[in-house]
Amino acid sequence: MSAPVRTSPTVAGSPSSRTAPRTDGGHRRPVRGGRALTWAQVRSALPGALRKLDPRRMVRTPVMFVVEVGAAATTLLAVAEPGVFAWWVAAWLWLTVLCATLAESVAESRGKAQASTLRAAQQHTTARKVVAPAEPLRYGSRRAEIETTVVPSATLRVGDLVVVEAGETIPGDGDVVEGVAAVDESAVTGESAPVIRESGGDRSAVTGGTVVLSDRVVVRITAPTGSTFVDRMIALVEGSERRRTPNETALDVLLTSLTIVFLLAVATLQPFAVYSGARQPLLVLVALLVCLVPTTIGALLSAIGIAGMDRLVQRNVLAMSGRAVEAAGDVDVLLLDKTGTVTYGNRRATRVLPVGAVTEAELARAARLSSLADETPEGRSVVDLVDAVLGGSAELPPGAEQVPFSAQTRMSGVDLDAEPGAGHPGEPYRVRKGAGSAVRAWLQSTEAHVPAADAEELAALVDGVSRSGGTPLVVAEQRGERPARVLGVVHLKDVVKEGMRERFDELRAMGIRTVMVTGDNRVTAQAIAAEAGVDDVLAEATPEDKLALIRREQEGGRLVAMAGDGTNDAPALAQADVGVAMNSGTSAAKEAGNMVDLDSDPTKLIEIVQIGKQLLITRGALTTFSVANDVAKYFAILPAMFVGVFPQLDVLDVMRLASPESAVLSAVVFNALIIVALVPLSLRGVRYRPASAAVLLRRNLLLYGLGGLVAPFVGIKLLDLLVSLIPGV
Structure with missing residues (x-):
């Protein structure tokens, strides 16, 4: 077998190594919601809506359960005392219940369509399982022949090693524990541009069902059969793992309470009606109850939540809940890795700046x-820069003891028995x-004494590189x-992405404070932050620092969102209220977050926040509309029912x-038709524009409150x- 191919940092670090580059200058369209409702969607969702009429399922939504009981009661009354009015009321009450289940079924059908696409990525293939794993390879070392055996992919277990070559799934x-390869992830992400997956970094995670396009990699299986990432995605987008959110639960309690209040009010209305000589038929009382309870929001509540998750799926973001x-x-508060x-990602070494008499x-x-010993893209770029200038190979001398880079030490190096080519074979050498x-x-720790002139020159070089925005x-x-x-x-150069300042201005308009988190020194971090328009900076950050910052913000009563892709980001992703893991990142990061961005675009957090706000605004708007509706229906029905006995109600x-x-x-x-009319809005969502809470409340009351009354x-x-x-009514 040939030695593994090393990719140049100019390729692996470019935007196209993760996803296809954006061509819109960094600007994103406003969140307008999902697709319009079509008859094809209604027809496909109708069988599911009929199945949801099962009382054992309807009881989970008390408001609509009351409507279903009312529909059943009016049907029995219509059978007992047939009449045109009775049958019309019974039919429309059943239609009201069906409209509610249809709204939820349509929302779920969109997720099922996504799941069908994902199932296409699930291929039960054979795998070349490693029989005798070789020793882990170091950067630049020779790859030994690996003995493999062909097994069904369904038999793989966590920890198994498999070899995947170009053209294989x-x-x-x-x-990835060995090698580097271009991988086609379009079956999962929808992006046609291949991505680079390599060992020893934060882009080592691969997803089952994706295809290797070039080279060869050895993959360690991290998920058992049936629990892969695609399996979890299918379960989530189909809604099988969706649970009610705290706000939904609270609103459901409120709606249930209102239903009980109206139930008691209607139940006690008959004695007063009898006393006043205006006894009402039971059929009318049931219809009155259904009209007064908050059926509109009760019918659409579940669909709003499902549609919110679906809008994320449409943007290639998978929400775990x-x-x-x-x-x-x-x-x-929004925490963003620099x-x-x-910035665009992998910093590249551009030049070396010696101190004093050093050449x-x-x-x-x-x-x-x-x-x-530094397997990070930055470390590899240093090797490539020096090799391009001086020539030579990346082989380590015999007997070398490597000091790999880590987020805690923020340093790499090597210990040798003797400096290569130094002519002092017995003198140890450390760098x-x-x-x-x-x-x-x-x-x-070595009790070194840096001459004052060298220390001054070093400080000037470090300061100059930092002030230029480099590392x-x-x-x-x-x-x-x-x-x-x-x-x-060594000067590492970093480049701020286009349009970042405008995106952070959008977040600021939403009342969100942005914090850039980086391991760079404060001067470098502040230079990048000033260029990008970030509100605050956490420099020289370790995983513990990120975790501590999130906890401090949460203790102050603030909700924190964070995007990350590395194993060192996992604790912070788990602690954050919204942890968005990149699909290109490590398995640990994806397990820790409660969202996964399939496009691996951390700036998509802006869209995620907008969709979250759109979900809350949509729910609030339709709740306002529903309550206002009930008030109007009260004035429509009750005067007509009693004006004959109490002329003052005229x-x-x-x-x-x-x-x-x-x-x-x-x-x-009207109660049934208004649900049908609002289904597209509940699926699409109320259009969101960055504005203050006061402006949003005023618009909500004027548009949906007043509209709900009129x-x-x-x-x-x-x-x-x-x-x-x-005739007969």
């Missing part, structure tokens, strides 16, 4: 040697490269037992309906003109 979720979508709408979020060649050789503070601590990596070495010395600085009979029967039937018909008066009057033409 990855048999299960896992992490409706709670996460709601929390996104209430987010106060690298790959605010560029000396610094370059030490920088390359210290980077051989380190990393963040200035980390290398400074290492220098102090300085300090390189130092130690020979034998002598104190270590500083050699110079003042309230503003619609002048033809008869009590036509008033009741018109209200029942619509029944107009609608019921028009229906009354038609209903009064029906």
